[in-house]
Amino acid sequence: MIPRLSQGLADLAAKLARDIAPEAGSRYAMANTGMVSMLLGALALDAERAVDARMTDIDEIKSLLRSAPADAEPARQPAAAAFLDRTPRSLRLTDVDAVHAEGMNLLIALHDWAEHHDADLDSRIWDFLVRHSERHRLDPGD
């Protein structure tokens, strides 16, 4: 087994782009090979960090919910309380994604509330969205 998944994917992406795409028999095949190569490169980047990025998101959303003011209704719902106690059943992406999605839905509701009631919380949620989008970016070094 190739121990480093991300390295294996990145090497395949490079091979496709460098050696295989130029040999494709049509412009259509060449363009699609190039796209698959680009995707493999992006997935190589994500494979290494996917669980870590989602777990960090989950932790940060929990912090935002805990720090929300007492009258922040979305943070006081039973669903929010349940999420604060939740950890993924395993570190498989499917399990992590399920908890991540739960947190993201709560974040959306909290953000909607903060836009109307709490400028500081609104600003902190935007700060989170900046970190979140940077954590999940698929363009290395752009």
Added chain:
Amino acid sequence: MSPALTELGARLVAYLSGRWRQPLTLKHIEQIPGGASRETYRVRLDTPTGERGVIVRRDPPSSLIDTERALEYRTYAAVHGSGIPVPEPLLLEEDPAPLERPFSVMAEIEGCETAVAVLAEPGREAQRQPLGEEAWTLLGRLAALDIDALGVTGFMAMPEHTAARELDYWAGVIEADALHPQPVAAAAVRWLRRHLPPPSPRHVLVHGDYRAGNLLFDGDGRIRGVLDWEMAHIGDPLEDLAWSLDPLWGWPARERAGGLLPRAEAIRLWEAASGQRVDRELFRWWQVFASLKALAIWISSTEDFVRGQSKEPILALAGWVMTDRQNRILVDRLRPGSPHRYTEPLA
């Protein structure tokens, strides 16, 4: 040529020979890459009067954009001869029998290319500026055309409130197609609803996907065709301008409109050609909307790739890489105190 292409070519020749009542022979057929909403084929035919090139656009099993083929075809017909260069539409076939799915045929504009990325190649720098100047001048001219004179009011809906209609539609696409929560899109939709502009005082023909990648240009860098009118509609003149200037289209040269020329210059050229001034506050709404609409298309393509029949790489590319970039652009646009890494504060 693959067996599938050979068979498609044979069926097309049989069909066109009947429609045009003349014997035709297939010389060449190839699929053109990048046809995200329709499968696009370049076809060369031998006819009794000489060789002829046509472009065939066939419905795919699923696509990036759910569009109305008849509306697109009629838009091509309306715009052809208006001064905006478009391929001549030749026929629309909505019966799936001849080629398994509905399709349209257009005359090929020969000797041209569409991939603006090639202009990034060394030695082609000199073509970028004039191509950009022509692109935004053409877009301004499109915004100056009378929609009644064009005839598009005969088959396109006249909106009561353009911005509200467009926002409702694309917010609905996100709601229907998102496979997981989208906090950036949700924040953008709320922002757009809070800042909804008044109804547009003037209605124009909006291309709906006007960007450098949809321009057909010749070896001298002259624009010979504006393609892909499948999202055309009657709307606000600022919609196309904002869409054309989204940083995504110039990636990674985000500071230049479509990677071609400075955005402020593109706006100036558009204003001169359209005879309209850009209201910067209003324009900001359309800029945020443009980024949201693009994100909606990427979200929808993700759903298509996962649940649909088509596994075209461009759907997956949109679902991963484009979604990522567009999220960052929207965060950059909307975040209070944004450093504007991807976008200018205004315009």
